């Protein structure tokens with residue numbers, strides 16, 4: 001095409017690499033932290049019957065009042081806090097960053113960490129500061145305090161547990177960050193169902209704190225729904241960025257229905273937690289791996305004696321897709337990440353991994 005036209009695209013967009021989602025067709029998906037289970041057939045039928053009455057010729061409720069009330073109850077959002085919904089928490093991250101963007105403003109998070117904080121900052125055109133974690137992936141408080149003092153970030157994102165490392169940061173370190181932060185602090189609790197630790201109740205104590213959750217990792221990734229909780233005045237400002245009908249009518253109905261039956265999702269999370277413990281034991285027992293502790297529904301591990309790329313490919317050739325962190329050096333060097341799936345999927349992965357590690361270098 002005419003290259004002259006492309007000059008109208010902002011340089012920071014042209015410099016970006018598009019977010020890549022691997023093609024999973026025909027493969028067992030253990031790459032994206034999805035819940036392997038569906039709703040029971042009886043509930044699925046009820047859900048589908050409910051959708052048949054959805055008024056798809058009408059715009060959805062712009063404030064999604066019924067769904068927000070359900071979420072507040074199910075997620076135990078304290079009475080002092082207000083909520084705003086996003087089309088996935090990715091959209092909430094975008095709204096937050098758009099709300100603070102401006103000359104001299106910066107967004108801060110930790111590396112290795114969730115790529116969206118960095119990527120959306122660049123899309124929006126605001127500086128991103130990634131503070132390196134300590135070698136055990138805990139918060140390096142000396143580096144963090146220095147970076148906060150230097151950059152005065154408008155917002156600090158803390159994934160709790162962290163992705164892709166899987167660990168929970170120390171509560172006292174996070175409290176310290178909340179206390180010294182000049183701006184907002186967002187606790188991204190995407191993996192709360194697997195970690196069972198939360199800052200939600202602390203919203204009462206810190207007005208600069210925001211807590212973000214998503215239904216994606218709980219078993220509803222296809223619906224695209226996240227929630228941000230915080231002080232009403234702050235949430236009202238962020239809500240101005242939200243496009244009016246961002247949560248479609250089908251998502252509003254289905255998510256409300258699924259959360260009415262949250263006990264089933266909680267049972268699924270409990271069985272995934274059990275499987276995680278089993279997988280951690282089995283992986284730790286293998287030679288040639290460094291396995292990192294996890295409080296999430298995935299496990300990060302380093303291949304010590306073969307190329308991670310080759311191991312990844314061998315596992316994929318065996319019909320199982322995991323995530324290649326694609327790092328030759330640094331904290332994630334030669335690391336792979338596997339999502340905890342159903343028992344048979346996990347067993348298949350372990351067998352494929354054992355074979356791959358014994359293959360020729």
Ligand SMILES: *Cc1c(COP(=O)(O)O)cnc(C)c1O
Pocket residue numbers: 033087088089090091114159162163188190213214215216221224225226
């Ligand atoms: C998966 C993930 C999200 C994205 O959640 P969506 O609601 O699916 O957009 C947010 N934060 C972290 C840390 C994640 O790992």
